[in-house]
Amino acid sequence: DVKVTQSSRYLVKRTGEKVFLECVQDMDHENMFWYRQDPGLGLRLIYFSYDVKMKEKGDIPEGYSVSREKKERFSLILESASTNQTSMYLCASSLEGLPNTEAFFGQGTRLTVV
Amino acid sequence: KQEVTQIPAALSVPEGENLVLNCSFTDSAIYNLQWFRQDPGKGLTSLLLIQSSQREQTSGRLNASLDKSSGRSTLYIAASQPGDSATYLCAVRPADFGNEKLTFGTGTRLTIIP
Numbered sequence: 351d352v353k354v355t356q357s358s359r360y361l362v363k364r365t366g367e368k369v370f371l372e373c374v375q376d377m378d379h380e381n382m383f384w385y386r387q388d389p390g391l392g393l394r395l396i397y398f399s400y401d402v403k404m405k406e407k408g409d410i411p412e413g414y415s416v417s418r419e420k421k422e423r424f425s426l427i428l429e430s431a432s433t434n435q436t437s438m439y440l441c442a443s444s445l446e447g448l449p450n451t452e453a454f455f456g457q458g459t460r461l462t463v464v
Numbered sequence: 465k466q467e468v469t470q471i472p473a474a475l476s477v478p479e480g481e482n483l484v485l486n487c488s489f490t491d492s493a494i495y496n497l498q499w500f501r502q503d504p505g506k507g508l509t510s511l512l513l514i515q516s517s518q519r520e521q522t523s524g525r526l527n528a529s530l531d532k533s534s535g536r537s538t539l540y541i542a543a544s545q546p547g548d549s550a551t552y553l554c555a556v557r558p559a560d561f562g563n564e565k566l567t568f569g570t571g572t573r574l575t576i577i578p
Contacts, residue, residue, distance in 0.1 A: 392570035393553070395565055449495050449516065452498060452510045455509070457507040458505070458507040
């Protein structure tokens with residue numbers, strides 16, 4: 351079974367802190383994604399990576415950065431956390447290019463910024 | 465820009481009934497469509513993926529259909545059970561080469577009444 355693991359289920363951070371959310375997948379997938387999910391807004395893509403050290407901005411990249419130094423690991427960084435970044439964060443991975451390739455998600459990280 | 469809509473936002477049905485969840489999308493140039501389930505506070509679990517060349521996919525009591533030309537997909541759940549209570553999301557992947565990003569609907573929250 352594909353496994354996508356996010357480092358924390360719950361996090362509470364203070365405004366202005368630098369926050370790291372870590373995601374690891376064990377199926378050698380090329381693609382990795384970070385989404386945030388908010389009530390009424392659904393899932394919105396923050397950043398996407400299609401290879402090591404490669405990244406693309408999604409729909410809402412402001413206030414975030416990412417790092418992909420190894421194929422299996424994709425980190426989301428909040429440079430200076432703000433209360434409007436309180437949300438559920440979801441990491442996903444998928445194989446590149448095939449029409450039958452599914453996206454697999456981690457268990458989510460509920461981040462609260464106080 | 466692709467838009468994905470799921471109506472209704474919430475649905476309650478008695479246990480044992482068959483039910484249909486709807487997903488519509490505005491751009492028919494898709495690679496595939498995926499249905500997910502999300503339990504409260506958790507990540508997404510992949511249920512079914514339909515490639516653009518397919519009309520149906522089945523897994524147990526679940527059957528998903530795709531009518532690409534009309535921009536619609538349905539998820540049919542037979543003989544519903546209380547354990548089916550969750551939010552169901554659909555997501556489409558665009559057909560343009562190299563674009564691996566999914567667009568999600570905002571989901572249908574399903575409650576099965578015992």
